[in-house]
């Protein structure tokens with residue numbers, strides 16, 4: 001395609017100069033452009049193809065960036081990026097130095113709010129709408145949220161707040177529900193059923209008919225009938241969104257520009273909270289993605305659009321996610337009490353097989369991380385053994401639930417923390433850098449950091465047997481390639497092991513960085529310990545290593561601040577042992593998107609970087625003068 005129209009669009013102002021009749025062609029070019037560029041870079045696909053017409057219509061009708069568009073999750077913003085001056089930068093999408101796969105305030109004035117985690121858009125748009133009122137500015141704030149993201153409590157907290165006036169002020173916020181009847185996996189829960197009934201029209205007509213029969217033979221009936229011709233849902237019971245105080249319009253076809261544009265124009269000119277329900281198809285316009293929206297949610301790398309995603313010729317290495325999925329099924333076979341829970345990440349968390357084999361013990365609770373944790377706590381109270389499979393970054397949402405509902409009551413809930421450490425292309429919003437720091441400070445919580453695939457399986461087993469809350473963290477992708485032993489053996493609780501005996505320097509590795517540590521240690525002739533547990537920490541091993549070496553180096557793929565290295569220094573202080581400690585881990589800054597191996601190298605966490613840091617701190621042939629108070 002030669003992109004005749006698209007080439008002339010360097011900003012939404014250019015788009016608004018086009019005659020309405022050209023918009024269909026522009027949308028077709030935009031869809032083709034997005035498909036072509038994702039096929040070269042990888043990235044989210046289905047959601048972007050599904051929001052092409054909506055993006056064109058929004059920038060055509062609204063005065064962006066003056067009017068604020070807030071994209072929920074933000075994984076559907078590629079068409080928006082293309083139309084807002086970033087067409088030529090799509091080639092660097094999600095790569096080091098390139099543009100982000102999510103909206104970023106520092107990337108463009110059209111990205112009014114940074115997202116990545118879901119269900120924040122209505123709150124943010126409401127904040128912007130209220131700010132406009134307070135500042136006397138006449139502009140609209142639009143939240144675009146998917147049906148999956150709408151399931152989160154936060155979205156409803158925002159509706160609850162935005163639908164009523166505050167001190168006489170009512171924000172001009174428009175919520176657009178982009179209903180494609182999909183989350184990453186097929187959608188779940190009562191809201192999904194409700195939206196389906198709204199789409200079939202049954203709720204709306206039932207509500208009307210019900211109201212009419214209630215009003216019949218009263219003077220209100222004729223009034224209601226006439227009023228209904230002009231307004232919807234004000235006299236008769238309306239949709240749930242109307243009950244929240246929004247003027248509900250829809251459902252309309254979100255791919256039909258002739259329906260979208262006049263409806264948006266109409267809503268743009270209305271005051272107060274508006275709600276537009278549009279219906280779209282995930283993957284629209286690309287047959288393969290339409291047919292299999294789960295598979296085509298995102299492309300992990302390049303692909304030929306004519307062929308679609310193909311299995312690589314050589315089978316890829318087993319990922320930690322697969323190790324977890326296999327362990328979960330094996331454990332469920334052994335223990336009938338096991339229940340697996342995912343907040344809307346069945347595929348990403350490796351639970352497809354478990355779902356198939358144990359449907360009654362599988363719970364996809366929707367995008368509801370807080371609920372997933374308290375739900376697990378409730379199950380644990382009754383003797384069930386819940387396993388919450390959750391990405392490290394998304395567990396941040398459920399911190400209070402972890403403390404208040406699980407840990408204080410010392411309930412045996414196993415948290416299988418996937419995507420621990422840097423995740424690569426998704427960048428800072430999805431990085432699991434903080435979980436060691438935020439879990440180890442919780443009383444009763446145990447924190448396990450397996451070093452490889454086999455250790456991961458054994459750590460999950462060990463955690464599952466423990467009578468209290470446990471997190472087992474493991475990174476995205478594959479590890480050192482240590483094939484898990486089928487037989488499960490509980491690890492010695494709170495004990496690490498020495499993996500290499502060397503001199504002067506001892507490296508205390510937590511998690512998968514054990515392997516680059518071993519490589520670096522070969523060159524430095526350093527000792528290496530595989531610590532396995534951040535909590536309970538093997539304080540005896542720490543003390544022994546401190547006594548027998550001139551300096552310690554702690555190593556983790558989590559933030560240095562408050563992390564495993566901090567646990568070691570706390571233990572040394574508590575024991576009155578004075579020894580120089582170099583803490584290596586992720587820096588106190590948000591690490592950008594890009595190839596994970598390159599990012600780890602930039603953070604100095606590959607073998608060469610670890611060696612360089614040790615040499616820089618302690619010299620090439622480390623000569624460390626120990627404090628006389630050393631233990």
Ligand SMILES: Cc1ncc(C[n+]2csc(CCOP(=O)(O)OP(=O)(O)O)c2C)c(N)n1
Pocket residue numbers: 046047073075076116117118119145146147148149150180182183184282343344345367369394397
């Ligand atoms: C808090 C949080 N939990 C989970 C995710 C992972 N996630 C990203 S997109 C998505 C599905 C969203 O579905 P929907 O909002 O309907 O958008 P669609 O993909 O259908 O366009 C999920 C679960 C996330 N980004 N944020």
Ligand SMILES: CC(=O)[C@@H](O)[C@H](O)COP(=O)(O)O
Pocket residue numbers: 073075116184298348419423426476
């Ligand atoms: C947008 C979002 O949150 C998910 O689609 C996420 O990008 C999935 O990440 P993984 O590819 O690591 O499962």
Ligand SMILES: [Mg+2]
Pocket residue numbers: 146147148149178179180181182183
């Ligand atoms: Mg959806």
